[in-house]
Amino acid sequence: MNKIALIIITLGLVFVLGFIFFGGSNTTSVQNVEIKDGVQYVSIDAKGGYFPRVSKAKAGVPTKLIMKTTGTFDCSAALVIQSLNYQKILPQDGETEIDIGIKKIGENLQGLCSMGMYNFVIEFL
Amino acid sequence: MNKYIFHVSGTHCASCKILIEDVLMDSTSSPQDEQSFIKNVRVDLKKETVQIETDSDQSIEELATVLTNKIKGNGYTLSVVRQDLTTGGEDIIWQALPIGLVFLVLFFILQKSGILNLGIGGQTTPAISFIIGLIASVSSCLAIVGGLVLSLSAKISQDNVSDTKTFILFHFGRLFSFALLGGVLGLVGNAIGINFTFTAILGILASIVMLFLGLNLVGVFTKNKITLHSGIFQKVSSVFRKIEHKTLTPLVIGFATFFLPCGFTQSMQVAALSSGSFVSGLSIMLAFALGTLPMLALLSFGSASFAHGRHAPLFFKSAGVVVLGLGLFAFLAGLAGLGIINPLFSI
Numbered sequence: 001m002n003k004i005a006l007i008i009i010t011l012g013l014v015f016v017l018g019f020i021f022f023g024g025s026n027t028t029s030v031q032n033v034e035i036k037d038g039v040q041y042v043s044i045d046a047k048g049g050y051f052p053r054v055s056k057a058k059a060g061v062p063t064k065l066i067m068k069t070t071g072t073f074d075c076s077a078a079l080v081i082q083s084l085n086y087q088k089i090l091p092q093d094g095e096t097e098i099d100i101g102i103k104k105i106g107e108n109l110q111g112l113c114s115m116g117m118y119n120f121v122i123e124f125l
Numbered sequence: 126m127n128k129y130i131f132h133v134s135g136t137h138c139a140s141c142k143i144l145i146e147d148v149l150m151d152s153t154s155s156p157q158d159e160q161s162f163i164k165n166v167r168v169d170l171k172k173e174t175v176q177i178e179t180d181s182d183q184s185i186e187e188l189a190t191v192l193t194n195k196i197k198g199n200g201y202t203l204s205v206v207r208q209d210l211t212t213g214g215e216d217i218i219w220q221a222l223p224i225g226l227v228f229l230v231l232f233f234i235l236q237k238s239g240i241l242n243l244g245i246g247g248q249t250t251p252a253i254s255f256i257i258g259l260i261a262s263v264s265s266c267l268a269i270v271g272g273l274v275l276s277l278s279a280k281i282s283q284d285n286v287s288d289t290k291t292f293i294l295f296h297f298g299r300l301f302s303f304a305l306l307g308g309v310l311g312l313v314g315n316a317i318g319i320n321f322t323f324t325a326i327l328g329i330l331a332s333i334v335m336l337f338l339g340l341n342l343v344g345v346f347t348k349n350k351i352t353l354h355s356g357i358f359q360k361v362s363s364v365f366r367k368i369e370h371k372t373l374t375p376l377v378i379g380f381a382t383f384f385l386p387c388g389f390t391q392s393m394q395v396a397a398l399s400s401g402s403f404v405s406g407l408s409i410m411l412a413f414a415l416g417t418l419p420m421l422a423l424l425s426f427g428s429a430s431f432a433h434g435r436h437a438p439l440f441f442k443s444a445g446v447v448v449l450g451l452g453l454f455a456f457l458a459g460l461a462g463l464g465i466i467n468p469l470f471s472i
Binding site: 003006007009010013014016017020021056072073074075076077078080082087088092105110112114115117119 | 190210216219220222223226227229230233234237249257261264265266268269321322324325328386387388389391392393394395396454455457458459460461462463466467468
């Protein structure tokens with residue numbers, strides 16, 4: 001078979017893979033942060049990944065993270081937050097409240113699933 | 126006295142040289158044997174050649190057939206022309222690369238599409254855990270468990286170990302361990318705490334095995350076999366060789382897959398935990414493992430049938446590309462999961 005054609009196909013496929021991994025991350029901002037009675041709640045959906053991937057929250061306010069699961073069996077149910085030393089398998093359905101405490105400006109909180117292929121970030125501004 | 130040089134295939138270890146020389150020379154010791162005409166045998170592992178001296182009048186082709194019959198039982202073949210596996214190498218990799226990449230692209234598109242995030246709710250019955258097993262077997266878990274199965278299967282078939290028996294043992298070990306450990310989880314009822322860090326480290330080990338076997342399948346190592354077999358790689362590969370040949374090992378690897386990082390498995394383990402009895406925990410985990418069986422069985426027995434077919438070299442190299450891709454993915458994700466590196470991607 002024509003070697004050059006195969007090389008071109010290969011490069012094309014590498015490009016597609018690169019796009020799958022690094023491109024097209026939908027950073028559509030969702031209103032998922034609210035402050036009630038002086039406590040800031042950040043809610044994130046966990047199912048086949050974490051949504052939204054990036055959240056912006058206020059620094060200097062006591063903050064709680066709410067993980068919402070709806071029939072979640074995949075990796076996103078196995079939540080790891082390194083900086084809080086938090087590891088838990090979320091219930092299949094329900095909401096899990098995690099106390100984050102008060103964060104400073106510029107601090108980020110990162111959550112991952114146990115296999116590491118899904119992640120989310122909360123940026124404190 | 127004539128000198129002939131044959132190409133030999135199947136030489137994957139340093140001891141192959143001694144074995145081939147022994148077997149071919151042995152026949153010279155018994156005078157009534159038909160091969161007693163062979164005076165001298167020299168095996169060159171680096172060039173993959175066997176050189177013999179003989180005063181026979183047989184043609185080189187006839188000699189190749191006669192001598193191959195002698196050493197066929199040990200997995201070696203002599204030929205006058207080099208076989209595909211070596212000559213085709215350069216070109217075949219360019220065919221294997223796009224084939225492997227197509228599978229990787231399809232796999233990751235499937236992950237990204239969200240098709241696999243079916244809404245399954247309510248109580249976890251064995252029927253539901255079977256369906257979850259079906260989904261899990263094509264999900265991102267396939268990257269680790271499936272990648273490992275594919276790489277080991279292809280390697281085992283390549284080395285001509287009795288592959289069917291090995292695969293059956295592996296799958297049996299997997300089903301058995303899921304049932305047993307599921308039952309134990311249901312019985313104990315609270316967290317023996319299958320530690321995330323432990324599973325993550327196990328996942329990284331699995332991905333290293335995949336990367337190693339992937340490189341091996343692609344054929345990166347075959348060019349400088351001699352350097353491979355001196356030094357650290359010799360130890361590693363001899364460990365693998367030992368692993369492949371034992372009956373117990375596929376069972377143990379099947380058993381170990383219970384602890385490999387896979388969100389679905391972990392969710393099922395929690396479901397088994399909260400199920401409250403040995404029997405219910407057992408049935409949940411067994412049903413889940415049965416659900417994953419069709420895909421994994423397809424991977425292992427599929428690779429066996431390809432491995433004995435005409436396109437074997439192409440298959441091994443393509444499988445190697447797929448395994449390398451999945452291994453790299455699992456390795457980077459695993460490091461991120463342990464907090465060693467920042468996550469590079471999110472699919």
